[in-house]
Amino acid sequence: MALPPVRSGRILPAAEDRRGFLKRTLALAGGGAALATGVANTARAQGDPAILTLPAHSKGLGQPVAARAYGLPSEHEKNLQRRESPGLTRVSQASVAFAPLQGMFGTITPNGLHFERHHQGWWDIDPRQHRLMLMGLVRGPKVYTMDDLMRLPSVSRIHFIECGANTGMEWSNVAVPSVQYTHGMLSCCEFTGVRLSTLLEHCGADTKKGRYVLAEGADGSGLTRTIAMERALDDVIVAWGMNGEMLRPENGYPLRLVVPGVQGVSWVKWLRRIEVGDQPWYTREETLHYVDLMPDGRHRQFTSVQECKSVITSPSGGQALLDRGHYNVTGLAWSGRGRIKRVDVSFDGGRNWQTARLETPVLTKALTRFNIDWVWDGSPALLQSRAIDDSGYVQPSNAQLRAVRGARSIYHNNSIQSWLVAANGEVRNVQVG
Amino acid sequence: MALPPVRSGRILPAAEDRRGFLKRTLALAGGGAALATGVANTARAQGDPAILTLPAHSKGLGQPVAARAYGLPSEHEKNLQRRESPGLTRVSQASVAFAPLQGMFGTITPNGLHFERHHQGWWDIDPRQHRLMLMGLVRGPKVYTMDDLMRLPSVSRIHFIECGANTGMEWSNVAVPSVQYTHGMLSCCEFTGVRLSTLLEHCGADTKKGRYVLAEGADGSGLTRTIAMERALDDVIVAWGMNGEMLRPENGYPLRLVVPGVQGVSWVKWLRRIEVGDQPWYTREETLHYVDLMPDGRHRQFTSVQECKSVITSPSGGQALLDRGHYNVTGLAWSGRGRIKRVDVSFDGGRNWQTARLETPVLTKALTRFNIDWVWDGSPALLQSRAIDDSGYVQPSNAQLRAVRGARSIYHNNSIQSWLVAANGEVRNVQVG
Numbered sequence: 031m032a033l034p035p036v037r038s039g040r041i042l043p044a045a046e047d048r049r050g051f052l053k054r055t056l057a058l059a060g061g062g063a064a065l066a067t068g069v070a071n072t073a074r075a076q077g078d079p080a081i082l083t084l085p086a087h088s089k090g091l092g093q094p095v096a097a098r099a100y101g102l103p104s105e106h107e108k109n110l111q112r113r114e115s116p117g118l119t120r121v122s123q124a125s126v127a128f129a130p131l132q133g134m135f136g137t138i139t140p141n142g143l144h145f146e147r148h149h150q151g152w153w154d155i156d157p158r159q160h161r162l163m164l165m166g167l168v169r170g171p172k173v174y175t176m177d178d179l180m181r182l183p184s185v186s187r188i189h190f191i192e193c194g195a196n197t198g199m200e201w202s203n204v205a206v207p208s209v210q211y212t213h214g215m216l217s218c219c220e221f222t223g224v225r226l227s228t229l230l231e232h233c234g235a236d237t238k239k240g241r242y243v244l245a246e247g248a249d250g251s252g253l254t255r256t257i258a259m260e261r262a263l264d265d266v267i268v269a270w271g272m273n274g275e276m277l278r279p280e281n282g283y284p285l286r287l288v289v290p291g292v293q294g295v296s297w298v299k300w301l302r303r304i305e306v307g308d309q310p311w312y313t314r315e316e317t318l319h320y321v322d323l324m325p326d327g328r329h330r331q332f333t334s335v336q337e338c339k340s341v342i343t344s345p346s347g348g349q350a351l352l353d354r355g356h357y358n359v360t361g362l363a364w365s366g367r368g369r370i371k372r373v374d375v376s377f378d379g380g381r382n383w384q385t386a387r388l389e390t391p392v393l394t395k396a397l398t399r400f401n402i403d404w405v406w407d408g409s410p411a412l413l414q415s416r417a418i419d420d421s422g423y424v425q426p427s428n429a430q431l432r433a434v435r436g437a438r439s440i441y442h443n444n445s446i447q448s449w450l451v452a453a454n455g456e457v458r459n460v461q462v463g
Numbered sequence: 464m465a466l467p468p469v470r471s472g473r474i475l476p477a478a479e480d481r482r483g484f485l486k487r488t489l490a491l492a493g494g495g496a497a498l499a500t501g502v503a504n505t506a507r508a509q510g511d512p513a514i515l516t517l518p519a520h521s522k523g524l525g526q527p528v529a530a531r532a533y534g535l536p537s538e539h540e541k542n543l544q545r546r547e548s549p550g551l552t553r554v555s556q557a558s559v560a561f562a563p564l565q566g567m568f569g570t571i572t573p574n575g576l577h578f579e580r581h582h583q584g585w586w587d588i589d590p591r592q593h594r595l596m597l598m599g600l601v602r603g604p605k606v607y608t609m610d611d612l613m614r615l616p617s618v619s620r621i622h623f624i625e626c627g628a629n630t631g632m633e634w635s636n637v638a639v640p641s642v643q644y645t646h647g648m649l650s651c652c653e654f655t656g657v658r659l660s661t662l663l664e665h666c667g668a669d670t671k672k673g674r675y676v677l678a679e680g681a682d683g684s685g686l687t688r689t690i691a692m693e694r695a696l697d698d699v700i701v702a703w704g705m706n707g708e709m710l711r712p713e714n715g716y717p718l719r720l721v722v723p724g725v726q727g728v729s730w731v732k733w734l735r736r737i738e739v740g741d742q743p744w745y746t747r748e749e750t751l752h753y754v755d756l757m758p759d760g761r762h763r764q765f766t767s768v769q770e771c772k773s774v775i776t777s778p779s780g781g782q783a784l785l786d787r788g789h790y791n792v793t794g795l796a797w798s799g800r801g802r803i804k805r806v807d808v809s810f811d812g813g814r815n816w817q818t819a820r821l822e823t824p825v826l827t828k829a830l831t832r833f834n835i836d837w838v839w840d841g842s843p844a845l846l847q848s849r850a851i852d853d854s855g856y857v858q859p860s861n862a863q864l865r866a867v868r869g870a871r872s873i874y875h876n877n878s879i880q881s882w883l884v885a886a887n888g889e890v891r892n893v894q895v896g
């Protein structure tokens with residue numbers, strides 16, 4: 031592939047002072063003139079003041095190992111953090127903190143940036159006190175300690191989790207400014223735990239009469255969701271591990287349900303009870319909330335699977351291109367029904383599409399990272415991505431989605447996201463057909 | 464699979480007070496007697512004082528979202544941390560902090576627990592000041608800012624990193640007490656960056672005459688390593704991303720080399736310079752250190768690939784089984800040559816072997832998690848794991864390794880690890896043939 035010469039440009043938050051940036055990078059304009067033998071000499075030849083002399087870190091003794099027994103990000107990365115959308119809910123205990131997708135890489139969400147959505151706040155529950163009960167249509171109800179569970183056969187799987195309300199503001203034509211707020215209720219981790227099917231077998235669940243299970247959380251919201259037995263016996267995990275360590279308190283420590291492909295509300299946190307029954311429970315969070323208001327005025331219930339979806343995470347709303355030339359356009363794709371088969375990207379609002387590169391491994395019900403080369407010529411551009419999963423489902427346009435679903439939903443908006451790059455390089459969220 | 468009834472036992476650090484544990488769990492002895500309708504009722508029937516009344520977290524309002532904009536582990540997990548081995552080196556800036564493998568799950572290492580090995584301490588380098596120079600046998604030497612690099616086509620890949628000295632103490636028959644100290648210089652992350660081959664192409668490297676590249680770090684140790692051009696053009700990455708976020712300062716922020724399958728010292732941190740040359744540089748860290756003293760008194764040099772290896776991480780040295788019955792025996796396997804094909808586990812010191820379950824995906828040059836069921840009958844047991852990679856290489860026994868390599872090495876000990884479970888349940892590191 032033919033790459034452009036090294037250019038002095040990058041993607042910046044629009045708010046950052048550009049003059050400082052240009053001043054810093056213009057010094058490099060004559061870069062790469064002559065063969066050189068060392069950093070300092072070459073730097074001097076290029077007139078880059080930043081490396082004319084050896085920096086302190088190239089001369090002295092740094093920090094010792096285990097200076098932080100549990101490591102933290104660089105001081106220079108402090109702005110990459112979860113953010114609450116102010117005013118979204120009345121109290122912050124029943125709110126959302128969005129993951130900063132615009133500054134993230136790959137597919138694994140570091141635990142410190144995993145999105146948060148609570149119904150009555152989070153707690154740091156003592157695992158020695160925590161119990162999980164299995165009951166209902168079972169031969170013998172059981173109460174498990176964490177130690178009991180961790181002795182059982184375990185599995186580790188990488189899966190995405192997405193809140194059913196992710197991208198929900200777009201229903202109302204509210205052009206939320208950044209991908210953090212449009213799509214940031216999305217994360218992907220390697221979860222470790224015992225399969226729910228193992229526990230159901232262990233308790234002698236009646237999986238014929240017992241066509242459903244109920245999952246209940248231990249927090250004050252007493253959140254409950256019904257899950258079909260077919261799914262419960264498939265790939266659902268009662269998990270304690272997340273990316274190699276115990277779940278974080280905000281994510282249900284010490285125990286949560288992992289329901290691959292299904293919206294986050296079913297991934298019950300601080301899981302304390304599984305009940306086997308012969309009909310759905312029709313709980314508050316599956317009848318009053320997490321339902322889709324259709325054009326005919328009726329509510330769709332139990333729409334739990336997250337359909338195929340994708341988004342360009344960079345460049346994205348609130349960022350700015352500071353120079354023409356080559357960019358690595360990158361984003362995420364996922365499907366609650368299986369694997370991503372292909373992602374197409376358009377730079378002209380859907381008139382032409384190019385196929386993006388998918389990073390491997392492409393896993394079922396997991397985030398897939400895509401990348402595509404783009405040379406920006408300085409004229410306005412409309413960036414879109416469109417994912418296709420291995421069931422053949424194609425991510426719909428805004429118009430296609432609304433033709434079926436209307437415009438009064440809150441949940442399950444998986445339509446194509448559009449980012450408009452203006453001639454001055456600023457990127458913003460626009461809604462197009 | 465037939466599982467045992469729920470038992471009151473777990474794997475504990477030997478140091479923990481067992482009486483407290485037994486007291487807590489004995490309350491569950493009559494568990495699961497009758498069909499019940501709620502947590503509190505069932506708990507009462509079972510006489511478990513821990514859940515007779517609703518805990519505070521089931522009644523009140525918890526912590527708000529973004530209480531910690533960057534999340535941290537539970538307060539109850541404070542003991543799971545990186546640890547320095549006291550006295551291993553003269554100063555902690557040239558030392559090691561080991562990852563706590565005994566308490567970790569799956570294959571992804573959370574960034575906060577990634578092992579550390581520095582030669583002159585770590586720094587938190589300002590990415591706006593950092594530069595990477597490509598020079599030597601290239602058409603045009605270039606100096607890249609971080610912004611330049613991040614505009615180039617990027618890739619994301621999951622790979623393990625292991626220090627060449629991992630498990631080095633075992634050469635001297637020092638039975639290091641725990642897997643944290645025997646194997647804890649091992650981590651596995653999803654790395655994002657630009658392929659080194661892309662940069663070499665960008666600079667017009669002479670990849671015929673230029674048979675080698677040199678990588679140099681910006682820290683005070685000025686660490687340098689030679690890498691063969693064939694490898695440089697294959698899967699080496701100039702990386703800034705680690706598990707979705709920027710590299711941590713201890714791991715080379717803002718830029719490090721990722722050399723899949725190769726020992727950690729070649730994954731040069733704080734990467735500032737790549738030079739293309741026609742012969743190896745024979746640097747300090749590839750001639751004086753990171754060489755293997757063979758039985759004939761000569762040193763092997765440039766032994767960079769980490770051969771196939773595995774270890775049971777739980778139960779492991781320093782832990783204790785507190786009860787007979789079923790355990791999930793779990794561990795890690797990896798190979799610098801490719802994918803893990805199979806892991807066998809023995810509970811009787813190698814007389815009989817059973818094939819373990821491998822968690823998917825099984826990726827090339829990445830950690831693979833294995834699990835196997837075990838029912839402990841209370842008699843002494845000698846636990847071992849043996850990995851086989853897709854090149855057909857079989858992890859050697861201690862005796863097999865020493866027959867070839869002698870006993871005077873520091874580096875590249877990939878022999879089978881043995882954990883002895885005593886009749887009292889205590890697990891310790893033993894060296895067997």
